Amino acid sequence: MAPLTLEQKLHYTLRLAIAMCFIGHGAFGIITKPIWVNYFAVFGIGKYWAYNLMPVVGTLDISLGILVLIKPYRIIVLWLVIWGLITAALRPLSGEPFAELIERAGNFGAPLALLILSGGIGSVKDLFKPIDPDIKANSATWVSVSICLRIVAFLLLAGHGWLNVIGKKGLLDEYSRVGLTNTMLTAQVIGFYEIVAGLLILVKPFKSFIFILLVWKILSELFYPHWEVFEWIERGGSYCTLLALFFITDKIHLKNIFAVGRVSVGA
Secondary structure (H helix, E strand, O other): OOOOOHHHHHHHHHHHHHHHHHHHHHHHHHOOOOOHHHHHHOOOOOHHHHHHHHHHHHHHHHHHHHHHHHOOEHHHHHHHHHHHHHHHHHHHHOOOOOHHHHOOHHHHHHHHHHHHHOOOOOOHHHHOOEOOOOOOOOHHHHHHHHHHHHHHHHHHHHHHHHHHHOOOHHHHHHHHHOOOOOHHHHHHHHHHHHHHHHHHHHHOOOHHHHHHHHHHHHHHHHHOOOOHHHHHHHOHHHHHHHHHHHHHOOOEEEOOOOOOOOEEEOO
16 A cells, blocks of 8 residues: 555545544534533524524534545535634634634634645535545645644644633643642743744744644643543644644745745655
8 A cells, every 4th residue: 555645644634633623513512511602692592592503503513524534525624614713703702712712723724724735715616526635736735735734833822822821710720630739820831831832833843843742732632621522522623733734844844934935845
């Protein structure tokens, strides 16, 4: 069996990211997570109907996540970019910190990166075709994918760091759960580290550093006080975005993230 090409590695990694994110997200709809009531309220939907609609939304999310694993139709991936952004935006719209939106950049960033890798939206006819994992990306595509992944990685790290700095209760509960006493100081130290790490990824991503951050995210997300498995699965967009960036680092060396014309592409 021939080894996977870099395009194929990224393609399957991003498909896994999308599936994990929306299957995990959908599970919260099935179990009717109480905080979702606030998000339905943004649209003027009351508590009674919110609890009745949660399983419907959850089932749809899970179905689309599974379908992306089986056959990633371009129109579904495009919809998940939009839906991922909407669900992330509902958090600040319902009164939560803006950091909650950018911390979930992987939710909409992973499907966006997959679309870019596959050549964009294409024609109306292309929307109803599955994305080909065997596509050959050109230099411009590699640059666009790299920029997308770096920005998404920066946002999810900076957003999580921001939530640490402001002392999000859920994160403080995590640190208390593992036996730490000064949870606020711990959160602020971790928050500073994550924000700086995000900036370094944006400016100059090193493969070894990306790997460290990938391990950090995978392990640190295991300690949520409630629904640990679903929380961990939903954040697959974060892990797999970092993994995709890990794969692509040897291929693309951007001298300036905003100077697209000055790039060096590996053989």
